[in-house]
Amino acid sequence: MGALDGKIAVVTGGSTGIGFAIAERFASEGAEVVIAGRRQQRLEDAAARIGRGARGVVTDVGDDAQVKRLIDSVPRVDLLVTCAGGAVFGAVDSVPSQSWRALFNDRFFGQLSACHYAVPKMAPGSAIILCSGIAGHTALVNYSGGAGLCGAVNAMGRSLSVELAPKGIRVNVLSPGLTRDTAIDWGVPQEQVGAFLDALVSKVPLKKPGTVRDMADAAYFLATCAYATGQVIDIDGGWTAGA
Numbered sequence: 363m364g365a366l367d368g369k370i371a372v373v374t375g376g377s378t379g380i381g382f383a384i385a386e387r388f389a390s391e392g393a394e395v396v397i398a399g400r401r402q403q404r405l406e407d408a409a410a411r412i413g414r415g416a417r418g419v420v421t422d423v424g425d426d427a428q429v430k431r432l433i434d435s436v437p438r439v440d441l442l443v444t445c446a447g448g449a450v451f452g453a454v455d456s457v458p459s460q461s462w463r464a465l466f467n468d469r470f471f472g473q474l475s476a477c478h479y480a481v482p483k484m485a486p487g488s489a490i491i492l493c494s495g496i497a498g499h500t501a502l503v504n505y506s507g508g509a510g511l512c513g514a515v516n517a518m519g520r521s522l523s524v525e526l527a528p529k530g531i532r533v534n535v536l537s538p539g540l541t542r543d544t545a546i547d548w549g550v551p552q553e554q555v556g557a558f559l560d561a562l563v564s565k566v567p568l569k570k571p572g573t574v575r576d577m578a579d580a581a582y583f584l585a586t587c588a589y590a591t592g593q594v595i596d597i598d599g600g601w602t603a604g605a
């Protein structure tokens with residue numbers, strides 16, 4: 363018997379990284395998992411690794427019609443987790459401004475649209491887990507657009523939690539700190555990634571990056587704690603506490 367037996371979980375960005383680890387964890391607890399991402403092969407590989415009937419639905423969360431199609435593919439939604447999207451790193455005067463618009467399209471409007479289509483299919487006891495990042499709480503150099511995005515998602519999550527409480531739907535935000543073993547593009551040449559990450563780790567009181575398993579532990583808590591709603595949970599090795 364798993365804690366999520368009989369639940370249907372939709373996890374966007376579930377083909378790699380944090381979303382994959384959450385999907386894998388939920389499936390191991392008995393949930394029927396549907397993962398979404400843009401690349402079919404990645405989805406198929408991920409679904410095969412997760413096993414337990416997991417399946418992928420090719421979805422670009424920046425396209426509202428595709429988000430609708432994703433939610434249409436399930437009879438109901440017990441758990442909605444929205445991890446899809448990337449990051450935009452770079453100095454404010456060097457990053458192409460269009461990339462911030464694309465970032466918000468995928469990671470803000472993508473998450474909001476998923477809620478829009480999923481809520482009518484969510485019964486009392488269901489839960490939504492949005493994904494932001496600690497830049498919503500603490501300044502990260504060369505990450506101004508991402509910081510704004512994270513703050514916007516945090517605000518959206520708090521507002522939705524109050525709006526949806528009468529329906530018995532809980533809403534929380536997972537706010538990861540530096541997390542390793544993901545496919546995220548750090549915006550620096552491959553040979554500089556090590557030094558880039560070392561510089562970030564130096565800001566972390568625990569002096570190490572988080573793992574995708576750490577993020578999945580937090581998501582599992584948010585999925586199962588019936589009294590947790592309206593929270594933004596920073597899983598960051600103490601970064602925001604020490605900043």
Ligand SMILES: NC(=O)c1ccc[n+]([C@@H]2O[C@H](COP(=O)([O-])OP(=O)(O)OC[C@H]3O[C@@H](n4cnc5c(N)ncnc54)[C@H](OP(=O)(O)O)[C@@H]3O)[C@@H](O)[C@H]2O)c1
Pocket residue numbers: 374375376377378379380381398399400401404421422423424445446447448449468469493494495496537538539540541542544545546547
């Ligand atoms: N890693 C960190 O340190 C960290 C810290 C704070 C916040 N975050 C955030 O956490 C989330 C997950 O990141 P991650 O590190 O696990 O990165 P990741 O391994 O690159 O995972 C991103 C996932 O999102 C999917 N995706 C990207 N754009 C999409 C789109 N437009 N439509 C649908 N799916 C899309 C990717 O698959 P396809 O590319 O095939 O679509 C992949 O499944 C991201 O929003 C990231 O910004 C990460």
